[in-house]
Amino acid sequence: MDSLSLFCTGALLAGGLYWFVCILGPAEQKGKRAVDLSGGSISSEKVQDNYKQYWSFFRRPKEIETTEKVPDFVDTFYNLVTDIYEWGWGQSFHFSPSIPGKSHRDATRLHEEMAVDLIDVKPGDRILDVGCGVGGPMRAIAAHSHAKVVGITINEYQVNRAKLHNKKAGLDTLCDVVCGNFLQMPFSDNSFDGAYSIEATCHAPKLEDVYAEVFRVLKPGALYVSYEWVTTDKYNGGNPEHVEIIQGIERGDALPGLRSYADIAETARKVGFEVVKERDLAKPPAQPWWTRLKMGKIAYWRNHIVVTILAALGIAPKGTVDVHEMLFKTADYLTKGGETGIFTPMHMILCRKPETPTSS
Ligand SMILES: C=C(CC[C@@H](C)[C@H]1CC[C@H]2C3=CC[C@H]4[C@H](C)[C@@H](O)CC[C@]4(C)[C@H]3CC[C@]12C)C(C)C
Numbered sequence: 001m002d003s004l005s006l007f008c009t010g011a012l013l014a015g016g017l018y019w020f021v022c023i024l025g026p027a028e029q030k031g032k033r034a035v036d037l038s039g040g041s042i043s044s045e046k047v048q049d050n051y052k053q054y055w056s057f058f059r060r061p062k063e064i065e066t067t068e069k070v071p072d073f074v075d076t077f078y079n080l081v082t083d084i085y086e087w088g089w090g091q092s093f094h095f096s097p098s099i100p101g102k103s104h105r106d107a108t109r110l111h112e113e114m115a116v117d118l119i120d121v122k123p124g125d126r127i128l129d130v131g132c133g134v135g136g137p138m139r140a141i142a143a144h145s146h147a148k149v150v151g152i153t154i155n156e157y158q159v160n161r162a163k164l165h166n167k168k169a170g171l172d173t174l175c176d177v178v179c180g181n182f183l184q185m186p187f188s189d190n191s192f193d194g195a196y197s198i199e200a201t202c203h204a205p206k207l208e209d210v211y212a213e214v215f216r217v218l219k220p221g222a223l224y225v226s227y228e229w230v231t232t233d234k235y236n237g238g239n240p241e242h243v244e245i246i247q248g249i250e251r252g253d254a255l256p257g258l259r260s261y262a263d264i265a266e267t268a269r270k271v272g273f274e275v276v277k278e279r280d281l282a283k284p285p286a287q288p289w290w291t292r293l294k295m296g297k298i299a300y301w302r303n304h305i306v307v308t309i310l311a312a313l314g315i316a317p318k319g320t321v322d323v324h325e326m327l328f329k330t331a332d333y334l335t336k337g338g339e340t341g342i343f344t345p346m347h348m349i350l351c352r353k354p355e356t357p358t359s360s
């Protein structure tokens with residue numbers, strides 16, 4: 001090979017590698033790098049076992065129905081997926097409607113700001129983020145509203161990630177994060193001026209339990225908004241294809257059982273809330289939320305190769321490949337859920353805690 005063809009081959013290889021890693025690269029450029037993928041709070045050698053344990057819950061559905069076991073199962077799930085989510089999606093672990101001409105990052109931020117705008121918050125108010133993840137929404141909401149946000153998550157690894165991100169963003173004076181169970185929150189009665197939950201309460205085995213806790217900690221007159229994962233009126237439990245899609249979503253997202261849209265307002269009223277507004281934010285004119293999942297398909301293949309190589313080299317924990325594969329399949333089920341219209345991740349409910357207690 002003469003030196004010119006050697007140079008051209010080298011340049012092509014380098015260009016290809018650059019395209020593969022950087023241009024095709026992760027959805028979120030800042031934050032997690034592939035070489036830092038971990039099993040959250042699970043030690044590297046136990047990731048594979050924990051993944052098997054996660055699946056064993058679904059072989060014994062009764063276990064998932066047992067309320068006390070669910071938070072542990074959800075905690076294990078988030079140890080397994082948090083780094084992959086951050087690496088491939090960003091710091092906000094939720095969907096948002098696509099907005100023509102806007103980036104995913106902007107569409108995500110607008111969806112988060114809408115939540116805080118709905119609960120009518122003033123600068124300096126103390127508000128609660130129920131199921132806060134690594135705090136993407138919390139930071140957008142604090143920066144937009146100047147309210148003080150307290151987030152709660154069951155996963156200790158997420159608490160540490162969220163605190164680190166808050167500090168880096170210079171928002172640690174406005175944002176605080178607590179490790180705890182939203183079914184039994186470590187906060188006093190009547191202590192928050194508002195609350196929101198973004199795609200998190202779907203992990204509660206009984207929605208009533210988490211709504212009752214939010215009701216307890218809110219001040220009278222305060223508002224709570226939630227974006228719920230639900231099946232829509234198009235879902236037909238007698239259709240095997242529908243059942244397969246919904247089961248696929250439940251298994252790949254640590255859900256003890258998806259609820260119907262019709263259960264949400266009923267549950268809110270049952271715990272004492274007044275329902276101010278309820279709407280599926282995915283309905284037209286909103287643009288599809290699942291296009292981002294579909295568009296990322298080539299990057300997911302690239303990620304699969306990267307994860308396989310890193311696990312083979314012992315850089316990523318064994319088991320990361322299985323977790324990644326599970327998410328890959330989940331993305332397909334979610335897309336089908338969106339395309340058929342039987343599922344929405346953004347059924348919005350806005351509730352108020354009455355000024356005076358209602359007699360039951
Ligand atoms: C609200 C929840 C999480 C919603 C979403 C943030 C996540 C649901 C499915 C996830 C993903 C699927 C495919 C992954 C891909 C194979 C990988 O290469 C990069 C990360 C993914 C895109 C990942 C990112 C987060 C999701 C979109 C639930 C849990 C209640």
Ligand SMILES: C[S@@+](CC[C@H](N)C(=O)[O-])C[C@H]1O[C@@H](n2cnc3c(N)ncnc32)[C@H](O)[C@@H]1O
Binds near residue numbers: 094132153197198204
């Ligand atoms: C899909 S993530 C959404 C996170 C965040 N709202 C966002 O949009 O980025 C769901 C969150 O709910 C939290 N969660 C689930 N069950 C919980 C429980 N019982 N108590 C506290 N947090 C819980 C998870 O730990 C995770 O942080």
